[in-house]
Structure formats: structure tokens, C-alpha cells
Amino acid sequence: MRNIILKIIINIITFVLVVYFVPGIWVDSMLTVIVAVVILTLINVFLKPLILIFTLPFNIVSLGLFTLIINGFIFYVVSKIVPGFSVSSFWNAVWCALIFSVISFFLNLFTGSRDNVKFKFYDSNKFRDNEESTKRYKDVIDVEVKEKKDENQGIVYRG
Secondary structure (H helix, E strand, O other): OHHHHHHHHHHHHHHHHHHHHOOOEEEOOHHHHHHHHHHHHHHHHHHHHHHHHHOHHHHHHOOOOHHHHHHHHHHHHHHHHOOOEEEOOHHHHHHHHHHHHHHHHHHHHHHOOOOOEEEEEOOHHHHOOOHHHHHHOOOOEEEEEOEEEEOOOOEEEEO
């Protein structure tokens, strides 16, 4: 529960920074920010995976850049749903989504739980005795992210 609250706070801070730094986006109150962040979060949790599945061919052809268009579209739709939140154009919404993603990534990186991300460094010199290990771990950096399950709500999220 603490992690979920932390993620929502990070998203609110990120949203405020995006509103402050990006021209063409306007919010009339802090309550509007909170409502917009909650709606963005709900859409990203429930609808975005379905949208990504349906647009998978476009994502493959664009090497994943179409996801940025989808994020911008979600921003634009939320600006039309939430009164007091407006984005001047669709491309401005895409720009906002890109900046939101970058800021959110770095804030989550600096405030996230370090128990969930592990870095493993393998040196091929340590495995000279076992030829199979040398083939498998030859100068590899492995990143492993554990999934947590909230027992109270049955929600799986990456922490």
C-alpha cells in the first residue's frame, strides 16, 4: 500500500512539473491535478494494455515509437474528460506524455524500492573451471525485477 501511495504522489509531482514546464497545457487547481492523475492512472492500468495489444503491428513497425502517440492520445483524452485541464493540441499532448514518462521514470528510479531490482555482474574469469558457465555468463549484466502481489487487493504491480 505504501508503494501505491508513493507512485501516486510521484505521478502528481510529475504532472505538476509537466504543467509548469510545457507551454500549451493548463490546469486550474490542485484538485484538477489529482483528478487528472487518478484518471490517467486508471486508463494506464486498465485500458492501455488492451490498446497496446490492438496496436501491436503499428508498434512493431515503428519500433515502439507508436507507444508515444498512444500516451499522447491518452493525455489528450483526459484533457477532454477532466474539466479545468486542457491541452492546446494533440502534438502538445504527445510532448507532455514524453516529458511525463521521462520525469516519472527518474523519480521512480530514485525513490523506488531497491529490493525489487537486482543487478548481477558476471565476470568470465571467475567461471574458467566450468565451461558451460563461461558460455552462459560471458561478460553479462543481468537485470532482474521481481513482481509483488498485494494480498489485500489481488493487484500485481511492479515495484
